Amino acid sequence: MRLTVYLAGQIHDNWREEIKEKAKKLDLPLDFVGPQENHELSDQIGEQILGKQPSAYYRDDAASDINNFRTEVLMKKADIVIALFGESYKQWNTAMDTTTAITLQKPTIIIRPESLIHPLKELSNKANVTVETLDQALNVIQYIYK
Amino acid sequence: MRLTVYLAGQIHDNWREEIKEKAKKLDLPLDFVGPQENHELSDQIGEQILGKQPSAYYRDDAASDINNFRTEVLMKKADIVIALFGESYKQWNTAMDTTTAITLQKPTIIIRPESLIHPLKELSNKANVTVETLDQALNVIQYIYK
Amino acid sequence: MRLTVYLAGQIHDNWREEIKEKAKKLDLPLDFVGPQENHELSDQIGEQILGKQPSAYYRDDAASDINNFRTEVLMKKADIVIALFGESYKQWNTAMDTTTAITLQKPTIIIRPESLIHPLKELSNKANVTVETLDQALNVIQYIYK
Amino acid sequence: MRLTVYLAGQIHDNWREEIKEKAKKLDLPLDFVGPQENHELSDQIGEQILGKQPSAYYRDDAASDINNFRTEVLMKKADIVIALFGESYKQWNTAMDTTTAITLQKPTIIIRPESLIHPLKELSNKANVTVETLDQALNVIQYIYK
């Protein structure tokens, strides 16, 4: 049974490549989807498709139309959501995607460092499982196949 | 990942053929469905199947039974809805299909000319993305695969 | 049993006042809600609250944020939706509100002149009842209390 | 028509008292609910009811059980959600409550300073309306009654 996993979370490092590598090594039958990982592209996509906007505010709004469209299409395909919170940035998109997944009753795993236990406590409490490493997240999924 | 796209909108020109052509050139893995494009057939289908009706009103009602049936079957299969509004005609079916898609939480793109910005502003505001050309609509979908 | 009726439709004449008058004469225990009827205000409300926008397009978008917010709050309270289509204007908001109501399974009555039978046939087919006059619409509601 | 408004957002200043004051001055028929505003209590409530926990992590988890319970009960009663984002803190609870409201289709207003336009762009895009001040948020609600 193949499962589709949406990888919510920061797009500033290559954790998605790592987790895909690890999943392959564990031989897990998973397909991964997720947000646009090219940060610059995700900021520019509004103007790139819709043309020059009058200011930064409208440029952001145009980009978010298209980023939200992308996320909606892909999250509907997901059987599982993994959301990674790192120590930098506001990461409100990660919080938004995680909450959307939970409210839509998608089984959800949060990955976050120990330092974020307190600020993430209510969201973490709503997710199915919260772990600290990529390996742990994959172990949770691997348990489905045991 | 193949996606199914419902093409709502006017059936008086060949924009659906164009968009299919363009999608093929972009190598997008899309399947397209949509309303009956043979306008005459879509007006006659009630009488054609159910027999002569007492007046134009009943002829229209019989046809719409069957057109609505068709749309319901196909829209349920769609992952994405693209709705094109042109400058002529009332286009209430386009508005109806777009709103149905949005209310059912299907990711939705509206294509409309600049001249329709004002009358379409509330509907446009509810859709995920609004663009002016077929190319832009496909670029939005192409972004999913980037 | 009091019922709340959302009056969707054009805001360019005073049909809402008329229908309220008629309902009072029939002694129907109805509360009426509906969109902003002051057309100018509904176009300006975005800039009025959010400040000057860079162009007509953004002004429209800002207004529609707030008009859509208003409609969502009020339509949720409605037991019944009456939608009036007239002969002028695009009336896509009327089509949008009617379709939203139908998709959310609100019992819905359309009022439209004979001249609009053909272009409205599919939407009309999805509504519960279609009539031509305000009196007929109220008679349909009055029948609930008989 | 009285409406119930859930005030999501930071609990470190007295913005809720301010907005209640302002609503009273505008004579708006609103009832306000929201999260526990006593920050210390909201952190301690787990241990206060369930007893001493083995470490900070479990103390946080116990508190969040009860905070999430509280939010669920009250948000179900809300007709409208206003979410305020300030410049400090992670504010993931605000993001979580806002997203829950949007996903449950509650009409939602975000209040955020200009400096947060970029990090909040996708969430803001999903909300009905985004404003910068308490007064603007109330003006949006006041528009319902006009």
Next chain:
Amino acid sequence: MRLTVYLAGQIHDNWREEIKEKAKKLDLPLDFVGPQENHELSDQIGEQILGKQPSAYYRDDAASDINNFRTEVLMKKADIVIALFGESYKQWNTAMDTTTAITLQKPTIIIRPESLIHPLKELSNKANVTVETLDQALNVIQYIYK
């Protein structure tokens, strides 16, 4: 706690008056709603409001628009549905209302004579309770208040 009971079923005798009488004697805090009980009116209501129709078929269709509208409005208000099947007539409206109630997860009681056990067995199996008399149906409701 007052409860609203929708009385689905035949409109050819006065069982609804009887059950209301009995409920009053038992002092049950119930409000009753139901379909149009004036059979002639329910057949004529289409033409009465919409005008002369071209034939019996269209006359029936016009009436059923309005009867279905009425039922939808009232069944939404019901906490409980009681459906009575008698020995005469096709009673497809009773079957339709009962199934609608069950599918919408309204608690449902069927009343039917012994002679109808076999033909009603699948529907009866889906309802919460099936009884043979009005008194039994009210006893089931009375049990809520014990």
Next chain:
Amino acid sequence: MRLTVYLAGQIHDNWREEIKEKAKKLDLPLDFVGPQENHELSDQIGEQILGKQPSAYYRDDAASDINNFRTEVLMKKADIVIALFGESYKQWNTAMDTTTAITLQKPTIIIRPESLIHPLKELSNKANVTVETLDQALNVIQYIYK
């Protein structure tokens, strides 16, 4: 695009074989499912699996448990429901299956003889399309592929 069609309706003649034949001749890519067509088996299945029951009533109830289970599994797989009403029998299972399909928003076609127009008028009014022959029902589906 293959579609699955649930064939609700009487199990006393071989109309299902006929419609499958006709669909094959029209080259329609349809898979058909439906209730147990062996009438005797459908009446006996309860006792056959659960053992001798104390009376006809309990025998019927045991059978209906299993018949309803079967229908639920298969109707969930259906894209379209066709329901045939004939002139004999109560046919409450047909009414129940049709109403379930409509309430679950499955696109639905009713086939019924002219003689049943009046007693079926409200149910017919709720279905997408009502026709009189098997050929007409298939023509409606064929229209999807045109």
Next chain:
Amino acid sequence: MRLTVYLAGQIHDNWREEIKEKAKKLDLPLDFVGPQENHELSDQIGEQILGKQPSAYYRDDAASDINNFRTEVLMKKADIVIALFGESYKQWNTAMDTTTAITLQKPTIIIRPESLIHPLKELSNKANVTVETLDQALNVIQYIYK
């Protein structure tokens, strides 16, 4: 704001009276509903209304029709569910009511003794809060009003 609380759980002692007393002392604006607390009546209600059944099995099935009807009507009215598990009995009705409440997204509190931690761990994990005493359960609700 008054809230309605469904008290699921064993009906073999008077914990419901106790919790009502305690709520009154705390001045909490709560209305309580729950299953039939007269155990003998809840076992006999099937035969009492429907008449003598052929054996214990059918007597139980008849009673459970009516007990489930009662629970469905009352749980729909509940804003909160409290479920108490004691040390004796199978208590599958308590597990069933708790799970129904959780699946329907009703905020839910479990009360159980320490000895049941292990066998209840998965259900407890799904509930919002798990406590050991009546006082703790009421403290959780009291927190809503603080």
Next chain:
Amino acid sequence: MRLTVYLAGQIHDNWREEIKEKAKKLDLPLDFVGPQENHELSDQIGEQILGKQPSAYYRDDAASDINNFRTEVLMKKADIVIALFGESYKQWNTAMDTTTAITLQKPTIIIRPESLIHPLKELSNKANVTVETLDQALNVIQYIYK
């Protein structure tokens, strides 16, 4: 038509292997999923992935996070749920999984010994079918293919 069957119930004997064997002999096109059958692993999985917990209570809670995650992923894939209750143990997970399935409207079969008729009567009454042996459960499914 292949169907996926979730096998809820005790994990202390090898009934799942038996039922798979029997299904193979009957040539039923079924795929089986279910909870973790290695009891020790299901108790340890929390500490195994998340590390040593402070006490048995937290060890149980950590394990149940992951067991519930597993069940949610797999039950969503199921077309049918079979739940087996044995004579030992509390079996609240079985009751929880059965109720979740029923509330989510999954067609459900309970298998239980005669001795459990009384304590399971309300849950049994809500399931589609209740039987006493593995063979009977498979016969019910086999009936779908007849």
